[in-house]
Amino acid sequence: MPRQVFEYDQPERFVAGTVGEPGARTFFLQAVDGARVTSVALEKQQVSVLAERVDELLDEVLRRSGGTAAVPAVAPAEVEDTAPLSAPILEEFRVGTMALEWDEESDRVVITAQAQATEESDEDDLVPAEEGEGPDLLRVRLTGSAARAFVRRALSVVQAGRPPCPFCALPLDPEGHVCPRANGYRR
Numbered sequence: 411m412p413r414q415v416f417e418y419d420q421p422e423r424f425v426a427g428t429v430g431e432p433g434a435r436t437f438f439l440q441a442v443d444g445a446r447v448t449s450v451a452l453e454k455q456q457v458s459v460l461a462e463r464v465d466e467l468l469d470e471v472l473r474r475s476g477g478t479a480a481v482p483a484v485a486p487a488e489v490e491d492t493a494p495l496s497a498p499i500l501e502e503f504r505v506g507t508m509a510l511e512w513d514e515e516s517d518r519v520v521i522t523a524q525a526q527a528t529e530e531s532d533e534d535d536l537v538p539a540e541e542g543e544g545p546d547l548l549r550v551r552l553t554g555s556a557a558r559a560f561v562r563r564a565l566s567v568v569q570a571g572r573p574p575c576p577f578c579a580l581p582l583d584p585e586g587h588v589c590p591r592a593n594g595y596r597r
Contacts (some may be wrong), residue, residue, distance in 0.1 A: 414546045416441070416502065420518075424550050426457045426564035427495040432572045438524060439505070439585060441550050445498050450548050451522055452505035454510050454568060461564035463510050464519060464557050471554075480517045481554030489559040503546045518551040522577040546552055 423442040428435040437457050438448045442511065471479050506526030513520050525545035552560065572581035577591040 413544045414502070415419060416538035416546075416548045418443055418448070418548075418550045420553065420556070423491060423496070424521075424552055424556065424560055425491055425495070426461070426560070426567050428567055428570075429495070430500060432570070433581065435571065437567070438499060438501070439494060439548070439562065440499070441548065443470055447494070447500075448548055449499050450503055450505050450525075451501045452486050452523070452570070456505060456508065456570045457564050459507060460510070461561045462512070464521070465561045467510055467512060467519065468557055468561075474570060479554065482558055485562045486555050489555050491559060499576055500549070505548075506545065513551065516551065518553060519557040521550045523548045567587070 416576050418441040421441045421443040423440070425440055427438050427440060429438065430436055435454070435455050437452050438449045439446065439452060439457075442448075450500075468481050472481050472483065475481075503525035505523045507524045509522040509524075511520045511522075512518075527545060535541075571582065574580065575582050575587055575589055578589050580587070580589070
């Protein structure tokens with residue numbers, strides 16, 4: 411079956427969001443342009459790492475350009491997106507491999523998310539979009555300010571989960587927590 415490639419060049423929205431209660435959340439990346447909506451599922455850790463790497467990439471672009479690149483140092487308040495994910499949320503695929511790059515010609519961050527490899531192919535490398543076969547792909551091009559806004563929201567979504575236990579740092583559940591450090595022995 412030929413691969414589906416979802417391309418977004420400066421979408422109206424590109425956000426990370428969740429569905430479900432803390433402890434049982436499903437994480438999504440969602441690109442929206444007009445009536446076109448693409449949602450892909452991924453792990454919490456993938457969202458966190460992607461946000462950190464995008465932020466590092468933008469800082470490096472600013473450093474190398476001497477501050478002349480069209481990248482703000484922080485996310486402008488006017489591009490902040492706190493709205494929920496656009497409904498209906500239909501998972502196109504689960505993300506396996508991601509790539510990140512800076513396109514110097516257009517001054518854009520390019521985020522590429524590829525579907526997990528199927529069981530019959532153990533290919534974990536990113537397959538170029540130009541190839542007709544391979545896992546489905548989402549490619550999004552963002553301005554510097556849109557990328558900074560993505561980072562801000564993604565990090566806040568990740569941190570909005572269950573609070574950590576003050577003793578063991580594992581997540582606290584609303585119905586209780588069996589702490590491995592509280593094994594009955596107190597000093």
